[in-house]
Amino acid sequence: MTKRLPKRRRAKMRPKGWTEERRAHQAALAHAQQPWSHATGPKTAAGKAVCAGNATKHEFYSRETQQRIRRVRHALALSALNIERVRAFLRNSAHKGSFTRGR
Numbered sequence: 053m054t055k056r057l058p059k060r061r062r063a064k065m066r067p068k069g070w071t072e073e074r075r076a077h078q079a080a081l082a083h084a085q086q087p088w089s090h091a092t093g094p095k096t097a098a099g100k101a102v103c104a105g106n107a108t109k110h111e112f113y114s115r116e117t118q119q120r121i122r123r124v125r126h127a128l129a130l131s132a133l134n135i136e137r138v139r140a141f142l143r144n145s146a147h148k149g150s151f152t153r154g155r
Contacts, residue, residue, distance in 0.1 A: 070078070094100045 094103050
């Protein structure tokens with residue numbers, strides 16, 4: 053005879069977000085510690101260069117860059133379509149004898 057395992061209780065659902073009390077407590081802690089007064093940013097030239105690169109890293113995701121990428125992709129798709137049309141035209145012309153190579 054096998055033993056039956058007890059049923060597991062479901063975890064109680066907690067409301068999302070912070071309560072007003074917790075928010076007030078965290079605000080008081082932040083004002084007491086003043087983390088903004090300790091944040092100084094980069095001081096060396098190397099550190100400043102790394103931070104300057106953040107703009108180029110995140111620029112890829114900007115709306116303007118995404119639109120530029122879409123335009124380039126569209127142009128490439130049109131070019132591929134035109135190449136296929138030219139190839140089809142040349143194939144048809146070669147079969148009809150109106151196109152001679154080597155001239």
